[in-house]
Amino acid sequence: MRNYLLLTPGPLTTSQSVKEAMLQDWCTWDNDYNIGIVTEIRESLLRAAGLDNEYTTVLLQGSGTYAVEATLGCAVKPEDQLLIVANGAYGARMAEIATYQGLNFNLVSLHEAEQVTPAVVEEALKAYPGTTHLSVVHCETTTGIINPIETIAAVAKAHNLTYIVDAMSSFGGIPIDIKGLGIDFLISSANKCIQGVPGFGFVIARKDKLEACKGVSKSLSLDLYAQWSEMEKGKGKWRFTSPTHVVRAFHQALKELEEEGGVEARYNRYKTSHATLVKGMRALGYTTLLSDEKQSPIITSFLYPNDDFCFATFYEQLKQHGFVIYPGKISDANTFRIGNIGDVHPHDFEALTQAVASVLAE
Ligand SMILES: *Cc1c(COP(=O)(O)O)cnc(C)c1O
Numbered sequence: 022m023r024n025y026l027l028l029t030p031g032p033l034t035t036s037q038s039v040k041e042a043m044l045q046d047w048c049t050w051d052n053d054y055n056i057g058i059v060t061e062i063r064e065s066l067l068r069a070a071g072l073d074n075e076y077t078t079v080l081l082q083g084s085g086t087y088a089v090e091a092t093l094g095c096a097v098k099p100e101d102q103l104l105i106v107a108n109g110a111y112g113a114r115m116a117e118i119a120t121y122q123g124l125n126f127n128l129v130s131l132h133e134a135e136q137v138t139p140a141v142v143e144e145a146l147k148a149y150p151g152t153t154h155l156s157v158v159h160c161e162t163t164t165g166i167i168n169p170i171e172t173i174a175a176v177a178k179a180h181n182l183t184y185i186v187d188a189m190s191s192f193g194g195i196p197i198d199i200k201g202l203g204i205d206f207l208i209s210s211a212n213k214c215i216q217g218v219p220g221f222g223f224v225i226a227r228k229d230k231l232e233a234c235k236g237v238s239k240s241l242s243l244d245l246y247a248q249w250s251e252m253e254k255g256k257g258k259w260r261f262t263s264p265t266h267v268v269r270a271f272h273q274a275l276k277e278l279e280e281e282g283g284v285e286a287r288y289n290r291y292k293t294s295h296a297t298l299v300k301g302m303r304a305l306g307y308t309t310l311l312s313d314e315k316q317s318p319i320i321t322s323f324l325y326p327n328d329d330f331c332f333a334t335f336y337e338q339l340k341q342h343g344f345v346i347y348p349g350k351i352s353d354a355n356t357f358r359i360g361n362i363g364d365v366h367p368h369d370f371e372a373l374t375q376a377v378a379s380v381l382a383e
Pocket residue numbers: 030031084085086087111158160161162187188189190210
C-alpha cells in the first residue's frame with residue numbers, strides 16, 4: 022500500500038497498522054471513542070513525556086499551526102508581553118499569529134543557520150524588559166537546526182517567564198524533560214514524530230497555567246481552555262466534530278511508539294537514519310547547510326551541488342526510485358531537505374543514497 026517513501030517534514034510515511042486503524046467508524050459521544058481512545062491518548066502522551074498530573078493535554082482539530090495559534094491566543098493576556106526569538110519560518114509564523122491576534126509582542130529574528138542561544142535570549146530581554154512570555158521553536162524544520170531549549174530554559178526560569186515551546190517536529194522523536202525545564206506549554210501535532218496522520222494538534226500544558234487561560238481567547242474554535250475544559254468534563258469529548266479516524270490512527274501510533282521502546286529508542290533510530298543519510302550524501306559530494314553540532318536528526322538541508330543543479334529534475338528522478346524529498350525553505354542559499362522521521366529506517370537511507378548515486382550516473 023505504498024506509493025513511495027515520504028522523506029519529508031510531515032505528513033510522513035506511516036506504518037501499515039496505523040493506516041489500517043482508520044478502517045472503522047466511531048461515534049463521538051460513545052465511551053468506546055471518548056474513554057477508549059481519546060482519554061487513553063491523553064494519558065499516553067503524558068506517559069511518553071514522563072509527566073505527572075501537574076500537567077495535562079488538550080487535542081485540537083486542525084494542523085499544527087492551529088494549536089500554536091490557540092496556545093498564543095490563550096496564554097498571552099492583554100497585559101502580558103511576549104518575546105519570540107525566531108530562526109526560521111515557524112518562528113516567523115508565531116510572530117504572524119501574534120500580529121493577527123493583536124498580541125503585545127516583540128520579535129527577534131536570527132539568520133536561519135544561527136541557533137537561538139541563552140545569550141541571544143538574555144540580550145533580547147535587556148531590549149524588552151517587560152517580557153512575561155517567551156516562545157521558541159525546538160527543532161526549526163525550515164533548516165533542521167536544533168535550538169537548545171534546555172539552556173534557554175534557565176534564562177526563562179531566571180526571569181520568571183511563561184515558557185512556550187513549539188516542539189512540533191521534535192516531540193516524540195527527541196527526549197524533552199518538560200517538567201525539569203519548566204516548559205509551561207509544549208505544542209506538537211499528530212503527523213510528526215508520533216508518526217500518525219495529519220488532522221489535529223496537541224498541547225501539553227501545566228495545569229495551573231492552562232486554568233489561567235479561561236476567558237482569554239478571542240476565537241471560539243481556537244479557545245484552548247474551552248477545548249480542554251470540555252475534554253476534562255466530558256471525559257475525552259471534543260468540542261465540535263473531532264477527526265475520529267485520525268484520532269484512532271494516532272492511538273495506534275502511540276502504541277507503536279511504546280512498542281519501539283519509547284522516545285529514547287525512537288530518537289536513536291532517527292539518529293542512526295540521519296547518520297546513514299549524511300554519511301552517504303557526503304560520500305557523493307553533497308554538503309549539509311548546517312554544521313553537525315547544530316543539526317537535528319529530524320530533517321537535513323543539503324546545498325545544491327552546483328549551479329546547474331535542477332531540483333525539479335532531481336526530485337522526479339528520485340521519485341521514480343520510490344523516494345519523495347522536499348524543497349528547501351531558506352532565503353539566501355539553494356537547498357533541498359531530506360527528512361528522517363516517520364516509519365522509515367536506516368536501511369531506507371542506504372537505499373536512498375544508492376538511488377542518488379544512480380541518479381547522478383543517469
Ligand atoms: C510542522 C510544523 C508546524 C506546523 O505546521 P502545520 O503545517 O500547521 O502542521 C509548526 N512548527 C514546526 C516547527 C513544524 O515543523
